[in-house]
Amino acid sequence: MSGHEAPILELTELNKCYAAPGHGSVQALCNVNLQLYPGECLGIVGESGSGKSTLARCITHLEKVTSGQMFYRGKDITQLKGEPLRQLYKQVQMVFQEPSSIFNPRTSIGKFVREPLLNYKMMRRSEAETAVLRLLERVGLPAEAADKYPHELSGGEQQRAVIARAIGVQPDIILFDEATSALDAPIQQQMLDLLVQLRRETGVSCMFISHDLAVVQKVSDRVAVMNKGEIVEVLESAKLTTAARHPYTRSLMASVLSVRKIRNEIRGTKEVI
Numbered sequence: 001m002s003g004h005e006a007p008i009l010e011l012t013e014l015n016k017c018y019a020a021p022g023h024g025s026v027q028a029l030c031n032v033n034l035q036l037y038p039g040e041c042l043g044i045v046g047e048s049g050s051g052k053s054t055l056a057r058c059i060t061h062l063e064k065v066t067s068g069q070m071f072y073r074g075k076d077i078t079q080l081k082g083e084p085l086r087q088l089y090k091q092v093q094m095v096f097q098e099p100s101s102i103f104n105p106r107t108s109i110g111k112f113v114r115e116p117l118l119n120y121k122m123m124r125r126s127e128a129e130t131a132v133l134r135l136l137e138r139v140g141l142p143a144e145a146a147d148k149y150p151h152e153l154s155g156g157e158q159q160r161a162v163i164a165r166a167i168g169v170q171p172d173i174i175l176f177d178e179a180t181s182a183l184d185a186p187i188q189q190q191m192l193d194l195l196v197q198l199r200r201e202t203g204v205s206c207m208f209i210s211h212d213l214a215v216v217q218k219v220s221d222r223v224a225v226m227n228k229g230e231i232v233e234v235l236e237s238a239k240l241t242t243a244a245r246h247p248y249t250r251s252l253m254a255s256v257l258s259v260r261k262i263r264n265e266i267r268g269t270k271e272v273i
């Protein structure tokens, strides 16, 4: 996958500094070089404060980069404005940890999913209702969800609605930033299954960001490890255990293994890790 095709998204020497009043500045991204290839899921893992969200926010232009370049399908998008930026917003969708932050409590789920379809003139209003029902079905929500309001859905159902809205505009890329981190383990697993299914159906490229290496590894083809704003290593997911060289990656892996060990001890199993 990463061998011959041109990347759909490429970041070169990306830097982001935040002014920190009284402390000079914080370098949240430090010379980040990354490629996302068509159809792949690239995991980004690192502990809290390592710069993962900043990376996602720079790609989606919610933050301005300090220096460096970003290319989408070979085109420099670093300084995009106006209509081209609006089109980029359509192609690059983002799913955050807290779905409640993007809902309007007075907007029904149906309208929430329908809005971008109409805003981007994907279809006529008369066609949108059926499209919404189809999208809800694809993310595993019943048709009745269309008439509900955000507070009537569980956290997992809300996140499904956010994904329905994101895939409705047929984006090239979806960035998931800690999208499953607030969910209980079984619901989290259901969301990961949904993600795998959607990738298979649509071929959408994904960036899956999480502090949890075990979760990232489950859904990603490759994993980029971030530490203090730097990408310290990019590894094939399947070879993570044997190929990790960087001490920071190994320490992340060790913490995953110890959590599993403790869980197994609690369950009284002797499952080999």
Ligand code: ADP
Residues within 6 Å of the ligand: 018, 019, 020, 026, 027, 028, 046, 047, 048, 049, 050, 051, 052, 053, 054, 055
């Ligand atoms: P992560 O998502 O990996 O937890 P973030 O990208 O949120 O990390 O943060 C990276 C670093 O940048 C942290 O040191 C954080 O305090 C700092 N930071 C993030 N956003 C801002 C901001 N708006 N202003 C100042 N510093 C920020």
Ligand code: MG
Residues within 6 Å of the ligand: 052, 053, 054, 178
């Ligand atoms: Mg974050």
